[in-house]
Amino acid sequence: DSGVTQTPKHLITATGQRVTLRCSPRSGDLSVYWYQQSLDQGLQFLIQYYNGEERAKGNILERFSAQQFPDLHSELNLSSLELGDSALYFCASSTGSSSYNEQFFGPGTRLTVL
Amino acid sequence: DQQVKQNSPSLSVQEGRISILNCDYTNSMFDYFLWYKKYPAEGPTFLISISSIKDKNEDGRFTVFLNKSAKHLSLHIVPSQPGDSAVYFCAAIGGTSYGKLTFGQGTILTVHP
Numbered sequence: 001d002s003g004v005t006q007t008p009k010h011l012i013t014a015t016g017q018r019v020t021l022r023c024s025p026r027s028g029d030l031s032v033y034w035y036q037q038s039l040d041q042g043l044q045f046l047i048q049y050y051n052g053e054e055r056a057k058g059n060i061l062e063r064f065s066a067q068q069f070p071d072l073h074s075e076l077n078l079s080s081l082e083l084g085d086s087a088l089y090f091c092a093s094s095t096g097s098s099s100y101n102e103q104f105f106g107p108g109t110r111l112t113v114l
Numbered sequence: 115d116q117q118v119k120q121n122s123p124s125l126s127v128q129e130g131r132i133s134i135l136n137c138d139y140t141n142s143m144f145d146y147f148l149w150y151k152k153y154p155a156e157g158p159t160f161l162i163s164i165s166s167i168k169d170k171n172e173d174g175r176f177t178v179f180l181n182k183s184a185k186h187l188s189l190h191i192v193p194s195q196p197g198d199s200a201v202y203f204c205a206a207i208g209g210t211s212y213g214k215l216t217f218g219q220g221t222i223l224t225v226h227p
Contacts, residue, residue, distance in 0.1 A: 040219065042219045043203065043215075045215055090158070103215065104160075107155065
């Protein structure tokens with residue numbers, strides 16, 4: 001158990017809908033990272049927050065947004081969903097702001113868009 | 115643009131033998147490399163890492179080798195155990211201190227008893 005929790009575990013929705021994925025980092029960790037893993041792909045970095053502020057952005061679509069709240073949990077919002085958004089979404093946390101800090105991953109949320 | 119590539123989608127090895135997982139990269143700015151292991155229904159867990167100033171790092175049964183001139187790294191598992199059966203991802207960092215851990219596609223390792 002990494003100490004990182006993600007809810008829900010599974011999510012099935014329809015095209016055009018909007019969903020919110022939630023992540024609680026390990027106690028004491030200030031950084032939260034979001035990754036997307038599509039079929040047969042490695043994990044693609046989406047975005048990083050550190051202590052409530054956006055720190056780095058990767059290949060995140062404009063239809064996706066994220067935020068980190070004062071209690072350090074984070075939410076990833078996916079809107080106008082398309083079939084191609086079906087994937088595993090992982091959240092990771094680390095103590096500092098640098099990606100050189102070890103990242104601890106949650107179990108992921110599997111999103112299926114029908 | 116796949117900057118980190120694991121060209122073998124799968125590897126099958128007998129228990130007790132050596133497992134060698136390979137990874138190639140293209141970005142010369144990468145200066146830190148990691149291997150993660152992932153079991154089904156779990157997130158990736160950190161296994162071992164190596165800085166670009168080294169060419170080898172060992173931790174128990176796991177050794178990572180880095181060949182900077184070839185932009186190639188490999189993970190050796192000796193001896194392999196059935197519990198090592200998992201997906202292995204290599205990842206790299208460099209050029210910036212924030213975010214952007216770049217992952218390969220993963221290699222499924224199966225260790226047969």
